[in-house]
Amino acid sequence: MLNRLIMLTAMFTLAFFIPAAQADDTLVVYSGRSKVLVDPLLKRFEEETGIRVKIRYGRDAELVAALMEEGKRSPADVYWGNTSGALATLSQQGLFAQLPEDVLNIPKSFVPQSKRWVPVTVRFRVLAYAPSRVSKENLPDSVMDLPKLKQFKGRIGWTPNYGSFHDFITGMRQVHGEEATHTWLRDMKALQPKAYASNTPMLLALASGEIDVALTNHYYVLRIADKEGEDKVATHHFASGDVGNLALVTGAGVLASSKNKEAVHKLLRFLLSNAAQAFAARTIREYPVVPGVEIPLGLLPYEQIVKLGPELDPEKLRDLDGTLNLLRKAGIL
Ligand SMILES: [Fe+2]
Numbered sequence: 001m002l003n004r005l006i007m008l009t010a011m012f013t014l015a016f017f018i019p020a021a022q023a024d025d026t027l028v029v030y031s032g033r034s035k036v037l038v039d040p041l042l043k044r045f046e047e048e049t050g051i052r053v054k055i056r057y058g059r060d061a062e063l064v065a066a067l068m069e070e071g072k073r074s075p076a077d078v079y080w081g082n083t084s085g086a087l088a089t090l091s092q093q094g095l096f097a098q099l100p101e102d103v104l105n106i107p108k109s110f111v112p113q114s115k116r117w118v119p120v121t122v123r124f125r126v127l128a129y130a131p132s133r134v135s136k137e138n139l140p141d142s143v144m145d146l147p148k149l150k151q152f153k154g155r156i157g158w159t160p161n162y163g164s165f166h167d168f169i170t171g172m173r174q175v176h177g178e179e180a181t182h183t184w185l186r187d188m189k190a191l192q193p194k195a196y197a198s199n200t201p202m203l204l205a206l207a208s209g210e211i212d213v214a215l216t217n218h219y220y221v222l223r224i225a226d227k228e229g230e231d232k233v234a235t236h237h238f239a240s241g242d243v244g245n246l247a248l249v250t251g252a253g254v255l256a257s258s259k260n261k262e263a264v265h266k267l268l269r270f271l272l273s274n275a276a277q278a279f280a281a282r283t284i285r286e287y288p289v290v291p292g293v294e295i296p297l298g299l300l301p302y303e304q305i306v307k308l309g310p311e312l313d314p315e316k317l318r319d320l321d322g323t324l325n326l327l328r329k330a331g332i333l
Contacts, residue, residue, distance in 0.1 A: 068095070087112070097261065108291055122249050126235050153191050157202040165215065166323050170320065171317060281296060
């Protein structure tokens with residue numbers, strides 16, 4: 001209740017202090033991305049360019065709803081989102097402006113077909129495993145074969161209520177169709193996977209021996225391996241092109257209503273610069289979308305990641321409702 005009140009107060013305060021978009025040298029960024037990434041980067045951007053930035057933080061769904069409601073009156077110049085589903089919703093609602101070719105050409109991969117937003121970083125789905133109990137040779141080349149591994153009955157972790165798991169299932173529906181995805185879910189369920197509320201507790205459970213493998217995102221494995229040791233948690237990538245390696249693309253788009261387009265394009269160029277890309281790789285272990293960026297240990301080289309996941313327009317991950325329905329139908333939600 002108190003949290004709700006604080007949130008509401010914060011929302012009203014923001015609504016009050018941020019006037020509708022006007023041409024000046026202050027940019028308003030709506031950010032679904034976390035402060036650890038956004039604050040230091042935007043501070044550096046302010047220092048380098050003299051352009052001031054105001055940031056409204058929120059969850060993707062909350063910010064997308066706000067932008068749809070505000071429409072042309074929105075104070076936002078740019079939306080920087082966590083998920084391609086949220087970005088796709090805004091792009092398909094016609095809320096994003098066209099981007100200049102030179103900005104669109106900086107990322108060498110993961111650009112949506114609509115070209116209404118640019119990718120900023122990429123995360124990948126992976127299979128985490130406990131190297132002390134599982135040998136890598138026994139892990140499948142395709143996530144579609146995971147349900148065949150009866151030895152993992154009761155020892156697989158997943159996060160059926162979590163956004164990136166939903167994105168993964170949406171990706172599977174796109175690549176393999178409804179039928180095959182339903183069968184996969186049914187067969188997985190027969191293996192009695194353990195459901196976790198989120199990825200960190202799941203990987204801690206993996207490290208402590210409660211489960212042997214877990215479906216997760218690449219950066220969680222790196223974080224937990226840092227804390228618990230590389231002998232406790234390791235990464236398995238499926239064969240190149242497999243949906244088990246699905247790319248989860250984060251990105252940013254310029255609001256059509258923005259009066260500061262020049263400045264926002266500067267911001268996008270900055271986010272796609274080598275320095276900003278290397279910062280994201282270092283601090284939150286997400287992959288760069290441009291080649292030639294210095295990456296920390298544990299991340300794969302750019303040439304490998306562009307071929308890791310299936311070829312899929314990131315905006316195809318928009319149909320969340322279809323995925324939730326299928327999960328209900330399979331008795332998982
Ligand atoms: Fe996450």
